[in-house]
Structures are given as C-alpha cells and as structure tokens.
Amino acid sequence: MMKARVTVTLKNGVLDPQGKAIQHALSSLGFSGVEDVRQGKLIELELSGSDREKARTELEAMCEKLLANTVIENYSIELV
Amino acid sequence: MMKARVTVTLKNGVLDPQGKAIQHALSSLGFSGVEDVRQGKLIELELSGSDREKARTELEAMCEKLLANTVIENYSIELV
Numbered sequence: 001m002m003k004a005r006v007t008v009t010l011k012n013g014v015l016d017p018q019g020k021a022i023q024h025a026l027s028s029l030g031f032s033g034v035e036d037v038r039q040g041k042l043i044e045l046e047l048s049g050s051d052r053e054k055a056r057t058e059l060e061a062m063c064e065k066l067l068a069n070t071v072i073e074n075y076s077i078e079l080v
Numbered sequence: 081m082m083k084a085r086v087t088v089t090l091k092n093g094v095l096d097p098q099g100k101a102i103q104h105a106l107s108s109l110g111f112s113g114v115e116d117v118r119q120g121k122l123i124e125l126e127l128s129g130s131d132r133e134k135a136r137t138e139l140e141a142m143c144e145k146l147l148a149n150t151v152i153e154n155y156s157i158e159l160v
Contacts, residue, residue: 042087
C-alpha cells in the first residue's frame with residue numbers, strides 16, 4: 001500500500017476569484033499583511049501495490065486525464 | 081515577504097463524497113488499484129513582513145477563524 005498526495009494549483013496568470021474572496025474575508029477579519037491568496041486542491045490517494053515507479057507513471061496519467069485541467073492548472077505528485 | 085501553504089483535510093471518519101466521486105471516476109477510466117481517495121484544500125498565501133514566529137501565530141488564527149472548519153477538518157501550516 002502506498003500513499004500519494006497530488007496538489008493541483010492554478011497556473012500563474014489564471015484568475016482565482018476563490019482566492020481573492022478568502023483574501024478579502026481575511027482582511028475583513030482584521031488580518032493585515034496578506035498580499036495574495038491562491039486556492040488549490042489536494043488529492044490524497046491510497047494505492048495498492050508497492051512498485052513506486054509504476055505508481056508514479058499511473059499518477060501522472062490520472063492527473064493528465066482527470067485530476068487536473070492542464071490548460072489552466074499545474075499539478076505535482078508526491079509519493080509518501 | 082513570506083510564502084505559506086495551508087492544507088486543510090477532512091478528519092478521519094468524515095464522509096468525503098467528492099473523494100469517492102474521484103475514486104469512481106478513476107476506476108471508470110481504467111485505473112485499478114486506487115483503494116481510497118480524499119480531497120482536501122490547499123491555500124497558498126503571501127504575507128508581508130519577515131517575522132516567522134508572528135506569521136505562524138497569525139496563520140493559526142486564520143485557520144481557526146476562517147480557513148478550516150475545525151469540527152470536521154484538520155489543518156497544517158507550512159512556511160516556505
């Protein structure tokens with residue numbers, strides 16, 4: 001059994017209204033000094049097997065096909 | 081300027097329909113061996129100043145007050 005952690009973030013230049021909403025909310029709550037906020041996704045997977053090389057290849061395919069929209073998002077894969 | 085990365089994940093035992101949907105979609109796409117999927121949030125912040133101790137305290141307050149629902153979610157803070 002392996003655990004993997006995929007983070008999906010918006011590419012630079014892509015507008016992030018959700019992040020902006022968080023930034024404004026933090027400011028309203030009195031947190032000053034927050035200059036930018038970007039929100040991304042975190043996907044934690046449990047995979048059967050123990051072949052790390054194969055798992056990484058599969059995870060990359062999962063990201064390309066489903067987990068990330070590669071037009072506007074970057075992804076990074078971390079095998080724990 | 082400091083960068084911080086906050087990850088917010090559902091606590092164990094809290095149902096995660098979004099994660100289950102991803103798991104089923106991966107299975108439909110032919111990815112076998114995915115035993116569990118949990119989806120969380122990733123919030124990247126840019127903070128002014130350079131006092132790491134103060135930033136960490138502020139970030140903890142942000143998580144408690146806005147970023148995480150501590151009834152059902154855990155958070156972790158990473159200062160980059």
